[in-house]
Amino acid sequence: MQPSSPRRRPVRAAALLVSSTIALVGFAALPAAAAPGDVSIDVYTMNDFHGHLEQNLGSGEAGAASIATAFDTFKTANPNSTLVSAGDNISGSPFISQAQQDKPTIDALNLIGLSVSAIGNHELDHGRADLEGRVSDLADFDFISANLFNKGTTDHAFAPYDIQTFDGVKVGFIGAVTEDLTTLVSPAGIDTLAVGGIVDSVNAVAQELTDGTEAPGNEEADVLVLVIHEGAASASANFTDVNTVFGKIVTGTGPYVDAIASGHTHTLYSQSVTVGTKTIPVLQTGSYGSNLGHFNFQVNPITKAISSSTGEIIPLVKPAIPASGGNPAVPAASLYAQDAEVAALVAEAKQTSSIIGREVIGTVTESFNRATLTDVTKENRGGESTLGNEVADGQLWATRDLGTQLAFMNPGGLRTNINYAANPGSPGDVDGSVTYEEAATVQPFANTLFTQTLTGAQIKTVLEQQWQTGQTRPFLKLGINSELTYTYDPAAADGSHVTEIFYLGDPIAADDTFKVVTNSFLAAGGDGFLELANGQGKADTGRVDLDAFRDYIGQNSPLSPDYTTGSIGIANLADPAGTPVAFGTVEPGDSYEFSLSSLVLSGTPVPDTSVRVLFDGVEIATADIDLSIVDLYDEQGRSTVAFSIPEGAADGAHTIAFALNESGLELSYPAQIGEIVVDPGTPGVSVGDPAAAAPGAPAAPPALAATGLDATVPLLGAGLLLALGALLVVRRRRGALTR
Incomplete structure (x- = not known):
């Protein structure tokens, strides 16, 4: 079936050993168990x-x-x-x-x-x-x-x-x-x-x-x-x-x-x-x-x-x-x-590739990194990263003219970081510049970008498929665009981790539909994200992911990392695992205890060390944040928060929030003291143009203006929504995510 002897190159004279401080079995003498003539x-x-x-x-x-x-x-x-x-x-x-x-x-x-x-x-x-x-x-x-x-x-x-x-x-x-x-x-x-x-x-x-x-x-x-x-x-x-x-x-x-x-x-x-x-x-x-x-x-x-x-x-x-x-x-x-001979081959390959890769395509103000394990020299594909989220933002930007609203990026497709410091091996490179070679090394697979339509229920399934229990990597963290946020319970059963999902700050319903962009690898169900193979109207845009990222960097420079997490682990410790957080009707003096996680994005230069609990904007409790990296998962930034509803709080609608000073992130939930009054005359809430971005965020391509995206998201009446306790406000530094 195969040749009876290996293919061998001609044996050249052995090159000089640089050091002899290495032990090799079987060269100085046969192992003790070997018999003469073996x-x-x-x-x-x-x-x-x-x-x-x-x-x-x-x-x-x-x-x-x-x-x-x-x-x-x-x-x-x-x-x-x-x-x-x-x-x-x-x-x-x-x-x-x-x-x-x-x-x-x-x-x-x-x-x-x-x-x-x-x-x-x-x-x-x-x-x-x-x-x-x-x-x-x-x-x-x-x-x-x-x-x-x-x-x-x-x-x-x-x-x-x-x-x-x-x-x-x-x-x-x-x-x-x-x-x-x-x-x-x-x-x-x-x-x-x-x-x-x-x-x-x-x-x-x-x-x-x-x-x-x-x-x-x-x-x-x-x-x-x-x-x-x-x-x-x-x-x-x-x-x-x-x-x-x-x-x-x-x-x-x-x-x-x-x-x-x-x-x-x-x-x-x-x-x-x-x-x-x-x-x-x-x-x-x-x-x-x-x-x-x-x-x-x-x-x-x-x-x-x-x-x-x-x-x-x-x-x-x-x-x-x-x-x-x-x-x-x-x-x-x-x-x-x-x-x-091999050194000459490598030198020739280096010269050829360097000519291709010298082009400077844009600039960054800081490094965009992958998440790391406790051993910070190794990547953590289970951790959220500035690089993964930025690539997702870039893919969305590159396809906005096609009406896309959401983007997902697989962590295994990110093969290195984008470093702010100049590469000493690249002549002419300076701090902050990004060359074509650097961008290509991040995404070396030359996948094309696919679009498809997914329901809210399918988006939840995609996010649930990040948990891959029993695999070598039990959690794969998807990079997501800045308009998408979600909460989850890390202790819940597989298939029930994700508790609420939000687009531009508004809750996504199971039958809502969104146009999604991913690379062709994910669109075919790669990395275990099988639901991404099941969308409607799937189309290959013919646009290469590397080219999209190159253009995104070039037209939106300088880029700055967003160190705010797009997903937060939160669980009411009094509720069964997987139960969505909701306060509903509360009473003064009621006590609560929550576990929070994924509060700190991997590699954040100035991470938050405490979380504040606010009642109508007034601090009522604080708790320390554990900054330890949790290998293989996206749990860095854990805290247990206990607080009570202030005595003497008046009847009516109130807001309970978990806030971080450095990142600016805020999770905000409604609470009600006393009787709820439903206003049937509120048919919906307008959230503004989904293409709008916070100051400093990269602009969408000019072609976006021609897409005619509907900016109004039909919702339940605001009073009823408040009664259900389902309103969540997530403030991030980029993207219009506050309602």
Whole structure:
């Protein structure tokens, strides 16, 4: 089914090691368990390279040229060596590669000597046809997956395995891709593929490769390595916990394979895992070429029994050492010199891409960032971000002439930040300027923008689908345009988190309709937002998301981040989880306690540290805000607020509000003391032109004036609305959100 030996580039003389401070298993001596005469086989692994061709020592990225030197060095020491990948070699790449459709990355991997790669979700960003055609034609290595099938059949869509032979010992590499594939790439691009269960698919192939029958289409292997684009959520995770995605895979396939090289989660780990009576090495190298994984197998050449199997992580960059105890700081350093041939390829790619990317398209007054985890060097796709919301605003701006009112942006589509500081690697760049390269690196996938009409009920479903319990990332925070706000209860059951949704400050009813814009990935139901595939009148505008964002920045510069959150977690602690907040009729002295969350947007330079409770604008209580980041979720800025209705408060309508001084955010609810008087003569409320923006907000395109959008939102009578306690005022710094 596959070549019996790996494709290998000609072995050049091993380049000079820059440092010898790195331990390698199996080079100085065989492991203690190995028997004399065993064949020593070294399998090196990488994962989630994402086109990071250049060396970036500050972030620990070795660069393609140093990876080439490292692998050449290892292969010179033991010719029975191979390099394999657990997927995501391309796409989601820095501009140097993305500007040229990742051809430089594929060329570099060919030179490095990659022998085979599992298919990652990003290999399919541009669809099956692109992977089977352009990408495979460029690559000197094969792509494998045991759990991708031609839809409606049991036929593998790609080769499920690759066999490589070392001194008579056959090593079989079985590929697999995350079962979440259909939520991670545009479904339209893989509509001819079916994703099978990883455990069943891998085990079926493993048993075929070890059934003792050697025949065409039924090859045999002596050692089996699972190369899988799925991984553990953290290095400390229990790899045999069957309640986790990766734990199920390890415990399910462990009896059939001899090692597992994983990817997808960008996590760094190497563990020996015992499943039943068998112990196997399991590892992942982090991402972006900072490390290589290494398995060593000692195999009896006659019996083909494995006498020893080990795994480890090989760092490619020596980390910086901060100054301490009078000793000066030591900068980060590469552990391997740069291979001249690969370095020349990278330099050429850099020159070509820099010419494309030098154009300055606009300016910003501060950085636009993604949310971060507790480890602030890592993004938090579960956190609301200034960048995600700004991209959504930009997509709405770019399609206002089509009548759009709402926009959603998936966090995984944001691959880096827009930094205010000048890029020292870009000649002529200055603080505050945004180049085409910077914008393209944020959104490297070149999706088109789709419009469709959704009901209020569907919008609620879309927002509920941010909670993805049981997935590696259990919450994905959508970027939203500034006219949209909502409240939610984080403790409610899945499907019941979102309590109220507001457009321009007015509550959205289930049967209201809105024209929505998203990128094509989301419009096809990507990232698990399946409801976005169900809108009416869906149309491809033909406008590319990157071009829209470039024009938005250019025509609305300088842009300033809005640090006000668009969604607030709030729950009356006396009510069941998921109950909308409503005061209704109250009495002086009545006591309340609320939990609040998501009060502080990730990265806010001057965050609020307390929340004020106002009764008719007069402060009656305050509470501290916990600014701790909650990893994987959008809960930064938590507070528990207790207060009582003031004694002596007069009969009539009142307002209870939760206010933040720094951000200017205010949640305002009506309350009534005494009898309610309903005025039947109030048929509705006019909220003004939805295109209107607060001072300083980017203007909509001139074509908006011709859309004829109706600015009047029919509502229940104001008195009845007050009685229901459903009026919410959310004041944000941008957008006309106050009624």
